[in-house]
Amino acid sequence: MPELPEVENVARALRLNLQGRRLTGLKVRFGGVLSQSPRLTRQTLLGKRLDRVYRHGKYLLLTFSAGENGAERSPTPRQLVGDSLAADSSGRYHAGETAHLMIHLRMTGQIFILEDYRPDKHVHLVFDFEGLPVHYRDIRKFGRFTLVEDDRAPDAIRHIGPDMLEIGFAAWFDRLVERRAPIKSLLLDQGIAAGLGNIYVDEALFRAGVHPLTSPADLSRDELKALFRAAKSVLRLAIRHGGTTFLNFTNFHGQPGNFRRKLRVYQRTGEPCPRCGTEIARAVVAGRSSHYCPSCQREA
DNA sequence: AAGATTACCTGAAGGC
DNA sequence: TGCCTTCAGGTAATCT
Numbered sequence: 001m002p003e004l005p006e007v008e009n010v011a012r013a014l015r016l017n018l019q020g021r022r023l024t025g026l027k028v029r030f031g032g033v034l035s036q037s038p039r040l041t042r043q044t045l046l047g048k049r050l051d052r053v054y055r056h057g058k059y060l061l062l063t064f065s066a067g068e069n070g071a072e073r074s075p076t077p078r079q080l081v082g083d084s085l086a087a088d089s090s091g092r093y094h095a096g097e098t099a100h101l102m103i104h105l106r107m108t109g110q111i112f113i114l115e116d117y118r119p120d121k122h123v124h125l126v127f128d129f130e131g132l133p134v135h136y137r138d139i140r141k142f143g144r145f146t147l148v149e150d151d152r153a154p155d156a157i158r159h160i161g162p163d164m165l166e167i168g169f170a171a172w173f174d175r176l177v178e179r180r181a182p183i184k185s186l187l188l189d190q191g192i193a194a195g196l197g198n199i200y201v202d203e204a205l206f207r208a209g210v211h212p213l214t215s216p217a218d219l220s221r222d223e224l225k226a227l228f229r230a231a232k233s234v235l236r237l238a239i240r241h242g243g244t245t246f247l248n249f250t251n252f253h254g255q256p257g258n259f260r261r262k263l264r265v266y267q268r269t270g271e272p273c274p275r276c277g278t279e280i281a282r283a284v285v286a287g288r289s290s291h292y293c294p295s296c297q298r299e300a
Numbered sequence: 301a302a303g304a305t306t307a308c309c310t311g312a313a314g315g316c
Numbered sequence: 317t318g319c320c321t322t323c324a325g326g327t328a329a330t331c332t
Binding site for chain 2: 318319320321322323324326327328329330331332
């Protein structure tokens, strides 16, 4: 399940392998993962060069430019003032010099960079970057590829809060402290800060010793600070370990991310708490299965 | 009006 | 070639 660390690994792999390459082909096997029509998507992107890969929370944003041979990679002044895709009154996009593609992998989206890969029925898109095939595979078809107008503040994600790795404690505290929902719901709320999903929320709560049902009002500023730091550190640690899903872009051997064995409570119901030995419990919070130690994480 | 619930999908797992 | 239910969770839409 791609959360911030998995998406960050995708972003890094895309930069390493595709940045500077031209998109020369796009095969659409299932158009449902595209927000716009296959025709418009091709018309907008084909022939352009991938200039920049940006991640915000769990979103990827790819910027393409006309990319003529020998052209500079750095943005031109026109791009800096926001000249990119423009929508007319009918909402249609014009394919200008630059184009922006927003991607969300949702639950089961995977992007492969494998030269010898035979697409199965779950492969919905096949990109061709000057001979390098890139596959989009998504078992549950929740993922979306969306052409957007502006690479800095796309309307589609304007409601998303600051990235969890970039926001500072004071700002995070201000966005969270007046809320009365369980702390787990607030950590999952992408409008407060973007990037945490169910796995890393459970891990952060355990590391900070906070029960998922606790209200922020029942936590001191120091306790919230410890939770904030736990969340950031677990995200950074997971990034370094390649994430928890098996997305793999740094080599061609399909090796999975190896953070799974570092998880302390997530999907470990009934197993002993690594800190005190108490059995890990499971409860539904915010409609999500939540794993915690009843002894280390006391309900306030 | 924030918080809770459901829809979207498919496959795995478990009960019988 | 077993059928059926439940569960998995990110986000948007829809409830209360």
